[in-house]
Amino acid sequence: xxxxxxxxxxxxxxxxxxxxxxxxxxxxxxxxxxxxxxxxxxxxxxxxxxxxxxxxxxxxxxxxxxxxxxxxxxxxxxxxxxxxxxxxxxxxxxxxxxxxxxxxxxxxxxxxxx
Amino acid sequence: xxxxxxxxxxxxxxxxxxxxxxxxxxxxxxxxxxxxxxxxxxxxxxxxxxxxxxxxxxxxxxxxxxxxxxxxxxxxxxxxxxxxxxxxxxxxxxxxxxxxxxxxxxxxxxxx
Numbered sequence: 601x602x603x604x605x606x607x608x609x610x611x612x613x614x615x616x617x618x619x620x621x622x623x624x625x626x627x628x629x630x631x632x633x634x635x636x637x638x639x640x641x642x643x644x645x646x647x648x649x650x651x652x653x654x655x656x657x658x659x660x661x662x663x664x665x666x667x668x669x670x671x672x673x674x675x676x677x678x679x680x681x682x683x684x685x686x687x688x689x690x691x692x693x694x695x696x697x698x699x700x701x702x703x704x705x706x707x708x709x710x711x712x713x714x
Numbered sequence: 715x716x717x718x719x720x721x722x723x724x725x726x727x728x729x730x731x732x733x734x735x736x737x738x739x740x741x742x743x744x745x746x747x748x749x750x751x752x753x754x755x756x757x758x759x760x761x762x763x764x765x766x767x768x769x770x771x772x773x774x775x776x777x778x779x780x781x782x783x784x785x786x787x788x789x790x791x792x793x794x795x796x797x798x799x800x801x802x803x804x805x806x807x808x809x810x811x812x813x814x815x816x817x818x819x820x821x822x823x824x825x826x
Contacts, residue, residue, distance in 0.1 A: 644817040
């Protein structure tokens with residue numbers, strides 16, 4: 601069965617520091633992978649996605665993620681965090697089955713210290 | 715930007731009341747979804763639809779029901795709300811091809 605884990609429940613970084621949020625997935629074939637961000641009181645916004653091709657994908661707001669098949673990982677990175685990046689981040693995996701579903705991880709809450 | 719709207723944004727209601735959470739999208743998407751999210755927890759799919767007159771249960775069992783009479787509209791109904799229904803409900807839609815989801819802002823439901 602598909603599953604997504606995000607080992608870090610909560611991360612705190614200083615503004616200007618680099619960031620890496622971890623995501624591991626379990627899926628029998630090549631998945632579709634996503635990172636979403638949820639600001640307080642808001643819906644989810646897509647940061648970036650991986651479908652095929654180049655394993656390093658660029659997203660909005662200066663984020664990038666790297667798909668590593670051997671590690672079943674899709675970690676999210678940003679070289680310099682801004683205070684406005686404080687939010688909840690969700691990794692998700694989609695399948696090619698007829699269900700057309702996207703499974704979400706539990707989320708990582710990011711706090712940014714000025 | 716996505717054009718998917720959920721109302722109400724917040725709802726506080728007493729036990730036993732019937733409620734309907736509204737979700738509408740103006741993108742002409744065939745696929746629509748309802749997710750439930752408890753604070754600090756992952757999203758769970760409770761309902762989805764592939765198009766008009768198509769509705770399916772998701773991974774998480776829910777006492778709610780949905781309908782899809784029009785492409786743009788995917789309301790969720792609870793016939794008799796209970797405190798265990800307190801949660802955030804997120805509606806989403808997607809178009810053709812790989813599954814980029816567009817989310818509404820959510821409805822925060824509190825049942826007293």
